[in-house]
Amino acid sequence: MTWEPERLDDQSLLAEADQGAMLPAIAAAAAQVRTAHRDASEAGVARLARDGRPRAIVVAGMGAAALAGDILAVICGYGAPVPIVTVRSGRLPGWVGAADLVMAVSSSGQTTETLAVAAEAVRRGASLMAVGAQGSPLQAVATQSSALFVPVTAQGPPRARLWSLAVPLLAGAGALGLTQDGTDLFEGVARALEDMAHRCRPSSESFVNPGKALAMELAESVPMVWGASPLTAVAAHRLALQLHENAKYPAIWGELPEALHNQLAVLDGPLAERDIFADTAERTLRLVVLREADDRPQALFKVAEDRGVPVSELIAEGVNPLERLATLIELVDYASAYLALGYGIDPTPVTSITELKARISQ
Structure with missing residues (x-):
């Protein structure tokens, strides 16, 4: 499967790949x-x-x-x-x-x-x-x-x-x-979800579409997804789960500050290394931090920057906790679907899970 970002702005290709109608869902x-x-x-x-x-x-x-x-x-x-x-x-x-x-x-x-x-x-x-x-x-x-x-x-x-x-x-x-x-x-x-859905709609081009933009950042990386608060940690967990099921894509998730006591060590490991002279692109680590507007972990970002690990920031929007959580979840749901579609994968089927359930029931 090859990542082809141009698929995301081709309406006919999106409709053809999304046979299970995940985007409308x-x-x-x-x-x-x-x-x-x-x-x-x-x-x-x-x-x-x-x-x-x-x-x-x-x-x-x-x-x-x-x-x-x-x-x-x-x-x-x-x-x-x-x-x-x-x-x-x-x-x-x-x-x-x-x-x-x-x-x-x-x-x-x-x-x-x-x-x-x-x-x-x-x-x-x-x-x-x-x-x-x-x-x-x-x-x-x-x-x-x-x-x-x-x-x-x-x-x-x-x-x-x-x-x-x-x-x-x-x-x-x-x-x-x-x-x-x-x-x-x-x-x-509901209104906040409608607004995010409008911004992430399939007809919105990648350079202004936050869902497509996040998918493009995640592509060809190994995402480590962290929530900077209990609320954003729920959305981080959702992103990892949706990457697994929609995009069939691996991801690690965690919550700050706990992740700083264990998962942070991955930034010194082999998946964080980049060979700028390599003939082909390598799938290396990307840190994805979900946070609220007033909670920016500056020291963490400096540690990642010093090691050349790219960081994606997702900031919760809304006037109350439920709105902030809902808009983050809507964004990551779209991103996971667009990541799948950029690889030419239908987000809806989960063949291996269906097969396992059938084997267990026999």
């Missing part, structure tokens, strides 16, 4: 926010507050569903009066019981690990909120236990439905008084 993020907030309200998410705040909230999910739990935790913040834990497996922590709320999230409603956690939560007497497809096994678990169920109506692959999964959780947290809630909040997020 990314552009639908704002609609997802509005629809998911309406669906959560109509499902009766406010009922979560009837019995008061739980002792703890556990979000169970895999992939984008687990990331929805990370979004919930970072938006509620360190000051939340209850701990929020994301479980990426098929088992609940041993301490979970009747005083706790389990949010089981699966876009398809069929994820084996999530179904196991939901059933275990019911057995232990924990409160259950389920988010998934209508008519799915997850809805059946919720119905049988008289638990709250919020339907996911968005189309496309699960990783393209992130906001359909995250917004019901945020609405539930709002009902519990753990974070801001209301139509105005989510409408502001």
